[in-house]
Amino acid sequence: MAELQEELITAAETGELDELSSPTEEAPEPPADDALTRARALLTHHPVADGYCGLPATLRTLPWYDLELGETSVDTDIPRLRDGGVGALLWTLRLPGAAAPEHPVTAVLEQLDLARHVVAEYPEGLRLARSASEACDARAYGRVAVLMGPAPASAAGDSLATLRALYALGVRLLTLSGTSWAGEAGLTRFGEEVVREMNRLGVLADLTGASARTARRVLEITKAPVILTHSGAHALNGHPDNVPDDLLAEVGANTGVCLVPCSAEHTGPALGDVADHLDHVRRVAGARAVGLAGTYDTGAVHPEGLADVSRYPYLLAELIERGWTETELALLTWGNVQRVLQGTEFAARAAALRRPPSTARIEPLDA
Amino acid sequence: MATSLSPALERARAVLADFPVVDGHNDLPWALREQVAYDIDARDIAVDQSAHLHTDLARLRAGGVGAQFWSVYVRSDMAGDVAVSATLEQIDCVQQLIERYPDTLRRALTAADMETARAEGRIASLMGAEGGHSINNSLATLRALHALGVRYMTLTHNDNIAWADSATDDPGVGGLSPFGHEVVREMNRTGMLVDLSHVAATTMRAALDTSVAPVIFSHSSSRAVCDHPRNIPDDVLERLSANGGVAMATFVPKFVLQAAVDWTAAADDNLRAHGLHHLDTSPEAMKLHRAFEEAHPRPVATVSTVADHLDHMREVAGIDHVGIGGDYDGTAFLPEGLGDVSGYPNLIAELVDRGWSDADLAKLTWRNAVRVLGAAEDVARDEQSRRGPSNATLAQLDQQDQLDRLSD
Numbered sequence: 001m002a003e004l005q006e007e008l009i010t011a012a013e014t015g016e017l018d019e020l021s022s023p024t025e026e027a028p029e030p031p032a033d034d035a036l037t038r039a040r041a042l043l044t045h046h047p048v049a050d051g052y053c054g055l056p057a058t059l060r061t062l063p064w065y066d067l068e069l070g071e072t073s074v075d076t077d078i079p080r081l082r083d084g085g086v087g088a089l090l091w092t093l094r095l096p097g098a099a100a101p102e103h104p105v106t107a108v109l110e111q112l113d114l115a116r117h118v119v120a121e122y123p124e125g126l127r128l129a130r131s132a133s134e135a136c137d138a139r140a141y142g143r144v145a146v147l148m149g150p151a152p153a154s155a156a157g158d159s160l161a162t163l164r165a166l167y168a169l170g171v172r173l174l175t176l177s178g179t180s181w182a183g184e185a186g187l188t189r190f191g192e193e194v195v196r197e198m199n200r201l202g203v204l205a206d207l208t209g210a211s212a213r214t215a216r217r218v219l220e221i222t223k224a225p226v227i228l229t230h231s232g233a234h235a236l237n238g239h240p241d242n243v244p245d246d247l248l249a250e251v252g253a254n255t256g257v258c259l260v261p262c263s264a265e266h267t268g269p270a271l272g273d274v275a276d277h278l279d280h281v282r283r284v285a286g287a288r289a290v291g292l293a294g295t296y297d298t299g300a301v302h303p304e305g306l307a308d309v310s311r312y313p314y315l316l317a318e319l320i321e322r323g324w325t326e327t328e329l330a331l332l333t334w335g336n337v338q339r340v341l342q343g344t345e346f347a348a349r350a351a352a353l354r355r356p357p358s359t360a361r362i363e364p365l366d367a
Numbered sequence: 368m369a370t371s372l373s374p375a376l377e378r379a380r381a382v383l384a385d386f387p388v389v390d391g392h393n394d395l396p397w398a399l400r401e402q403v404a405y406d407i408d409a410r411d412i413a414v415d416q417s418a419h420l421h422t423d424l425a426r427l428r429a430g431g432v433g434a435q436f437w438s439v440y441v442r443s444d445m446a447g448d449v450a451v452s453a454t455l456e457q458i459d460c461v462q463q464l465i466e467r468y469p470d471t472l473r474r475a476l477t478a479a480d481m482e483t484a485r486a487e488g489r490i491a492s493l494m495g496a497e498g499g500h501s502i503n504n505s506l507a508t509l510r511a512l513h514a515l516g517v518r519y520m521t522l523t524h525n526d527n528i529a530w531a532d533s534a535t536d537d538p539g540v541g542g543l544s545p546f547g548h549e550v551v552r553e554m555n556r557t558g559m560l561v562d563l564s565h566v567a568a569t570t571m572r573a574a575l576d577t578s579v580a581p582v583i584f585s586h587s588s589s590r591a592v593c594d595h596p597r598n599i600p601d602d603v604l605e606r607l608s609a610n611g612g613v614a615m616a617t618f619v620p621k622f623v624l625q626a627a628v629d630w631t632a633a634a635d636d637n638l639r640a641h642g643l644h645h646l647d648t649s650p651e652a653m654k655l656h657r658a659f660e661e662a663h664p665r666p667v668a669t670v671s672t673v674a675d676h677l678d679h680m681r682e683v684a685g686i687d688h689v690g691i692g693g694d695y696d697g698t699a700f701l702p703e704g705l706g707d708v709s710g711y712p713n714l715i716a717e718l719v720d721r722g723w724s725d726a727d728l729a730k731l732t733w734r735n736a737v738r739v740l741g742a743a744e745d746v747a748r749d750e751q752s753r754r755g756p757s758n759a760t761l762a763q764l765d766q767q768d769q770l771d772r773l774s775d
Contacts (some may be wrong), residue, residue, distance in 0.1 A: 103448040103453075106503045113507035116514075117756055157452035161405070161459035168462075168515055357463055358403045 028117055039316035039329075040085065045139045045335050046085025046330040047139065047311050048339035051259035051291055052230040053151075054298030055089070055342030057096050067122055078125035078302045080310035081144050086146040086294075087334060088135045090173065090229065091115050094152050105162060108155035112148060130170055131202075132341035144262065147341075149173030150206040150229050153182050158190070158268050158362045167201045172341070173227065174198060176204040176214055181366060190365040192221055197224045199356045202348030204340065207231075207251075215243075219250050224347035225340040226256035230293040232266045232277040233284070239266045245284045250254050252285035255343060257336045259293035262315070263300035271305035275318045278332070287328045291336045329332035378725070379715035380431065385487065386729035387433025388711045389736035391585035391692030392495065394438045394563070395422045398696040405460050407467060421695035421707040424471045427490055429709035432441040433733060434481050436489035438463045438584060438697065439517060443498050443524035445534075451508060454501040458494060458515050465492050476516055478741030485733070493740075495562060495585055498524035499531055499550065504761040506553045518740065519560035519583060520549070522570060529761055532567040534596040534710070544574035547765040551577045553757045556745030559760035560740065563587070564597070564617075571603045580746035581610055581739045586692030588615035588676040589683070597622045604680060606648075607688040611742055613735045614684055615675045615692030618705050623676055626666035634659050668702035670710075674717045677731070686727050690736045 001201045015162040029334055059065055062073060062252035071077040075232055076089070093111040101107040119126045127138035131146035138145035145361040156163040158179070166174075181191035198205055205222060207215045208231045218226060228251065243251075243258065260267065260277045267273040282289045296302070296309050305314055316329060324332070374379070395412075398420055403409040410416055412423040426437070439457035441450050465472045470574050473484040475491035475725055484491035501520065502508040512520070522543075523533040530547035532539045540547065543601045551574050554561050561578050563571045564587040574582060590598035599614055607614060620627040635645035637659045643652050680689050695701075704713040723731070 001755060021375050103451070104509050105448040109511040110505055110507035113510050114758075139439070153375050155457070157448055157450050159456055164462075165455035165511075165515060169511060191725045201518050208559070274714035357459070361404060 003194055004086070015279065016188070018322055033317065035317035035320040036313055037319055039313040040328060041212075041314060042316065043085025043333065047085050047332045048292055048333045049088040049090070049135070050086055050294040050296075050309065051090045051227070051337065052261060052293035052298065053089045053091050053297050053309075054296065054354065056091050056111055056118060058297040059118060060114060067118075068125060071079055075302075075308040076294075078122060078144070080308055081125070081148065083310040084308075084312040085333075086144055086309055086312065087139045088129065088147065088337070090147045090149060092150055092229070092298065093148065093155065093171070094150070094175070100152075100154060104152060104154035105157040105269055108166065108171075110149050110165075111151075114169070115146070115148060116170075128170065131345055133337050135338070135341070143161070147172050149204070150175040150208075153177060153179045153194075157344075160194065160358050160360060162261055163194065163197060163203070164201060167203055169184050171203065172344075173204040173206045175209060175231065176218060177209045177211065181362065182214050183208065184211045186211060187209070187217040187221075188366045190360065190362045191233065191358045192217070193365065195203050195222055196351075196355070199344075199347055199360070200351040200355050202345050204344050207243075209239045212247070213366065215247055216250075219254055222254070223351060224344040226251060226254055228256070230261040230263065230266065231258055231294050233280040236277055236280055237267060237273075241266060241328070246291070248281055248285040252289040255339070257291045258285060259291040259337075261293045261295040261300070262302050262306045262311075263295040263298075264303050265300060267303060268296075269303055271303050271315060271318055274303055274306065274315060275322060278319065282324075282328070288336055288339070293329040316320060373716065375716040375719040376712055378719050379712045379728075382725050382728045383433075383712060383732060386433050386733035388691055388732045389436075389491075390432055390695075390708075390711075391436050391483070391583065391690060391736070392438050392497075392617070393422060393435050393693065393695050393708070394440055394697030395420065395695075396437055396457045397440050398422075399460055400457070405456070405463070407460070407463055411666040413468060413471075417707065421701070423708075424766065425467060426707050426709040428704065430634065430707075430711040431681075431732075432490055432708060432711065432717075433485050433676075434475065434493065434736070436493045436495040436519065437464075438497050438585075439494050439501075440497035440524070440697070443500055443526040446500055447503055450498075450500045451503045454496060456643075458512070461492065461494050461567060462516075470528075472542075473518065476518065476560060477744055479735045480715065481737050481740065482538065486597075493518050495519040495560075497527045497562075499547075499564070502523070502532070502550075502603065502693045504529060504546070506757050506759065509550065509553060509559065510756060513557045513559050518694055518743075519562045519585060520542075520554065521562040521564055521585060522550070522566045522574065522688070532570050534565055534567045534570075536567075538567070538569070542567065542569035543577070544760065545768045546761045548577045548761045549757060549764055554749040555580045555743075556748055556754065556756070558744050560743050563599075563603075568598070568600050572606075574680055575603070575606050575610055576612065579750070580743045581612040582607075583690075583736075583739060584614040584692070586615060586694045586697075587618075588616045588623045588673070589679045591683070592676050592679045593623050593625050593628060595622045595628050599680075600610040601683050602687075607684040611688075611739065613688050613690045615679055615690035615736070616673060616680060617692050617694045618673055618702055619694050619698045620666070620668035620672070620700055620702055621698075623702075624666060626670050627668060630663065630666050633663065639667045643762030649688065664692055665700065670702060670704040670713050670717045672702055673705065673714055674682070675723060677718065678721065685729055687735055687738075689731050691731065694743065699757040712749065
């Protein structure tokens with residue numbers, strides 16, 4: 001999708017118009033760092049599609065906020081998104097805290113409503129995107145694309161019609177865990193029908209946090225690429241969200257993508273730890289199967305040097321020094337997520353020709 | 368089809384050709400849920416469904432229907448997420464119907480969409496939710512229903528909810544609670560019509576006090592003509608001209624015909640005397656019911672019964688504030704001549720005989736309802752320019768209110 005980015009007015013171009021070099025210029029960047037300069041240049045063309053951002057739930061707790069001019073009480077605001085070279089955000093609709101909400105359907109409708117209004121409040125900075133091409137459009141207009149999801153599976157209320165309502169309201173990813181039909185025992189018959197209906201609609205299956213059995217079964221039956229919205233390599237860190245090498249390889253074979261979280265809990269306390277996970281996922285699943293998940297504003301503790309969304313260039317600089325090629329980096333930041341979204345939409349168009357909306361219900365299938 | 372139409376019926380059909388019926392309430396989605404679990408292939412309304420339903424496409428056409436508010440009703444004993452999810456399923460059902468019959472049905476979200484549908488000769492398909500339980504005390508959920516295309520919400524169904532009293536339940540909050548008023552304001556802001564069918568008279572008056580947009584009664588008739596709590600008292604009808612709203616007369620005999628009201632009360636007592644709930648539809652209850660009906664023939668309403676209501680409502684509310692809301696597929700029995708959705712011309716013919724002019728009839732069938740939706744859109748635009756979405760909660764508004772009252 002790089003071709004759509006080429007007309008983008010970058011921050012550097014805007015700066016060139018400013019002839020009056022201000023004496024109060026901000027402190028200069030650290031001494032010319034070739035890798036960092038290259039990272040920033042790359043990000044202007046291939047911005048980060050950040051796969052896991054918790055902003056909506058965090059904003060709900062704030063009495064007042066200004067994302068336009070900068071908001072220090074969160075890790076994500078528009079100046080820092082621009083600084084960090086972020087082009088798209090996937091907004092998780094999960095509520096913070098471990099406890100499942102009492103009314104998960106209503107809770108997700110409230111999160112969606114909040115997200116819509118936050119995006120509408122900042123038309124210069126954010127734009128809602130419901131497809132890969134809308135995400136590209138948003139970038140072409142210099143906005144950060146916001147995609148809705150992942151939503152927790154419980155938000156579908158054990159109902160395919162409710163799933164369709166969520167889709168109509170913009171949800172594009174569903175995390176397949178924590179319900180009777182996608183639990184430790186794997187997918188039930190109804191759960192399989194949910195995956196088929198997700199394929200038909202164009203909702204990505206998020207396997208972060210899914211049980212091993214669920215993940216395997218989804219990979220067997222899905223007609224679309226899968227996504228892991230915030231998982232590292234289990235071989236390096238035993239966090240339950242992280243996935244073992246055999247599953248990573250299968251995600252690669254599925255043409256899916258694993259987004260590595262900038263979260264100390266999942267990876268480790270240093271920026272280099274995140275890079276280690278990225279290296280590992282690239283090696284095991286392939287350069288076409290790795291991406292980035294900020295996990296900002298989700299309550300996660302971030303590795304040193306990756307405190308907020310402005311820090312992606314530093315992570316990319318580290319990868320450049322580790323020998324990642326520009327092509328690999330472009331896939332990492334933007335290309336892979338774009339391809340997975342497009343693949344899901346393509347599969348949906350094909351499925352919609354063959355299948356009417358499913359009227360399956362959970363009771364007869366899972367009795 | 369009669370070989371020669373009466374002159375009145377001929378004129379009725381001519382009026383309906385230009386100004387078809389906007390019907391305020393049809394429960395086809397719930398009937399499809401109950402009968403075939405939304406398997407719309409099993410009840411293909413492109414073919415005759417008179418054995419199972421009051422509604423199919425041919426009969427809608429024969430009835431001169433040009434716009435239908437499909438009810439996305441869910442049972443009022445549902446609550447919380449169960450009610451929300453069931454409502455989303457009902458909305459999905461309407462969506463499937465619109466997609467399946469694109470030559471006949473057209474999705475409509477605005478008054479302009481309704482006019483487009485009329486110009487195209489398709490039936491504008493709108494949605495109305497029936498009861499505040501569908502939003503689970505959440506204003507964001509109200510906005511989600513609006514985003515999904517729902518354009519009116521009846522504040523209650525047959526039971527009270529936490530913030531509004533129903534016509535057919537004991538007094539609760541005494542009309543609307545503070546949160547209930549906030550729901551009405553937020554409906555005004557989003558462009559969701561406030562529907563006052565099913566609510567207590569206290570709720571009607573409270574909602575009229577707060578609403579800055581026209582309200583509707585999607586399926587209610589006149590209490591002065593037939594004293595039933597589901598009907599509208601005159602003092603409320605009188606307020607419609609100032610409010611700009613529309614009262615859409617319903618056909619349900621047990622609401623519109625006094626003899627049927629009395630008969631239904633006696634039949635309900637009969638079930639209760641046998642230890643059953645009066646709405647029980649189990650085989651045992653139906654058997655008792657049939658026996659009662661054999662001993663006491665069911666009083667029959669006619670087209671004239673409904674016309675009596677419309678005459679009165681027109682007298683009290685004004686010609687700009689009356690409409691039609693049949694409640695087809697939401698009730699078992701209907702007046703003679705109005706047995707299914709093909710019956711509207713008979714009602715219009717009766718009104719022709721009673722001296723209603725073509726212009727009056729056009730208002731009744733089409734113009735008033737379309738005007739009200741358009742006005743609600745105007746109010747919403749205006750309100751949205753002044754304030755953002757409300758996220759007030761029941762706990763914030765109503766518990767504080769209770770504390771204030773205690774301290775007084």
